[in-house]
Amino acid sequence: MTDLTGKTALVTGSSRGIGRSTAQRLARDGALVAVHSGTDTSGIDETIDSITREGGRAFAVVAELGVPGDADVLAEGVEKVLADHSDRRELDILVNNAGILSTMPPEMVTPADFDRVMAVNAKAPFFIVQRFLPLIPRGGRIVNISTGLTRFANPQEIPHAMAKAALEMITLHFARHLGLRGITVNTVAPGVVDNGDPFLQAPELRRLLGGLSVFEQLGEPEYIADVVAFLASSEARWVTGAWIDATGGTLLGQQL
Template sequence: MTAQTASKIAIVTGGSRGLGRNTVVNLARKGIDVVLTYHSNRAEADAAVAEIAELGGNAVALQLDSGVTESFDDFVASLKTALSENWGRGSFDFLVNNAGIGINAPITETTEEQFDRLMNIHLKGVFFLTQKLLPLMADGGRIINLSSGLARFSGPGYAAYGMMKGGIEVFTRYLAKELGTRGITANTVAPGAIETDFGGGAVRDNANYNKMVSSVTALGRAGVADDIGPMIASLLSDDNRWVNAQRIEVSGGMNI
């Protein structure tokens, strides 16, 4: 790839599929270059990089297990190399903490292993990955943490998941408070139920569940990835530079 210096650079965790994939493509459409992470499917990640290249953007895919904090130092080292080799920079501008999984289990049946896995990916991993990346973030940068409508309303079987997302919303406000002197903003984007492969693709593939979601959404349908990625890209534009410490739900008016 040709070294570039003018473009803004975003890191998007879990950027090879679902909402992350939609986000990186929409960032590229706005002229923002991307470092996207993937958990295990290199082919999907390479396809995302190729799609961005077709749009005239520059992207790099790096492997990351966002639930294993012991791997973060190696990831940061790989990121430094990628930034230098591809952009001639030692910093990046935007961080989108998107990577996640869904586990549906009633409180009475949730195992400690399930709880810890959700916590490591959605809460502990986000906290310590952000901590590791802050020295590389340019002043005036932006952080977006992904939450969920389930941190506002309740769905049976999502107690542990919703707890983690509630914690992320609090963390985001503290980031905004502590990083304000560097001109860095932090906001939370909370999607509603979206038709992707998240959580086994229940919203997308289960007609009855999709119908239920549609029935409690003011706009009368379940969300799709194209409802979320463009919004995140827009939030990272300079038009939204004064938006800070906010929780922005993008659910079409679900459970209002």
Template sequence: MIPIAPVSVLEKIRADGGRAFPVHAPLGSHGDAARLWNAFDRAGRGYAPDGKLDILVNNAGIGRSSALAELTEAEFDEVFAVNARAPFFLTQQALPRLRDGGRIIYISSGVARIAMPEIIAYNATKGALDNFTLNLAAQLGPRGITANSVRPGIVDTDVNAAWLRDNPAAQAHAALGRIGRPDDIADIVALLATPDARWITGQTIDATGGSHI
């Protein structure tokens, strides 16, 4: 399932011989999970007639947050609604649709273990995801469903371009000597989705390139 995908992503999947469709739903408001899954059920009939899926990757999130002294209740509510509440209820409503032996993967963040007080509420949402992962793994083990989270560090994406690129100080923390690329994270997620990762569950996988070790 691709909740929201740029046209280029869909085109690449199709060019590689796959099939894909976008599902659009706003996140962060009450009822968002039901709206997304209803859209999935309608759009997916031609792809999976039984309405089932094998892999759920929760990747959507927002990075806005402030230091404790400046953080407003509205800002706190927004970041938790999108980053924590939405994946919680998206997963809850995915369970009847997820086949036994399936995979659930969350995109957490290295800030769940690295102190960055300037984005304190965002950090807390990622810690919540990691704890949710642990509990899901225990609950869904009898169905053969694994649940894991991946903690990226700083990744060179367009979202980070303004402050990251051409900023040597921002690129100096990883033990491997560079900042992450999107494919560094995608390859770890892809591994967790395969049968080769069938014996990995309830884990938070550090994908920071050895940042702050």
């Protein structure tokens, strides 16, 4: 366990899956966590309930990403709660986890499909970082959740992989930009994770996708949350601009 007592954190897209596990883990480590979703308010409530049952602290922020003004709506929601319920206005940990998929043959991708994926997965995180920078203190942490698909090919996910590759550039360049402020910026790249989607429950598909990992199993959301928790901690003070492979060895000679 890392010690995040007294810290505040925002995890975008934390109503389910990796985001939920990350919010739970950061709260378990002592942080006050802003749990975010664009529309899934019931999922937000479930995440917060799970945190408070364990004695943690969390609050809800609803803001649709990928639309004009999204970063401002998100930041204003966080700022309001911190002003009302915390003795600090600072945000110590920002986890850009929210994202959408675009699984389809590349011949079927429309300009609208492409623009939507880029808006949520790349444009929104850039302006979220920009908007929150005045609130992030020295020693702050930014963690961007990417994908192993930026390192190997799956033609069904070209726009998604392109957008996540852009997200990785946010990591690289902001890490350099914020170094003198002692703020670290890193990327975590999951592989196939069992996030509860019904289509992942088919035994044959689970066997096929699990076989992409050297461990021959699907990842669990908490595996990714554990990596994020390390990067959010003081122990990771000398790690910045890094791309952390959390694919379970999917990149070790495997192919889709």
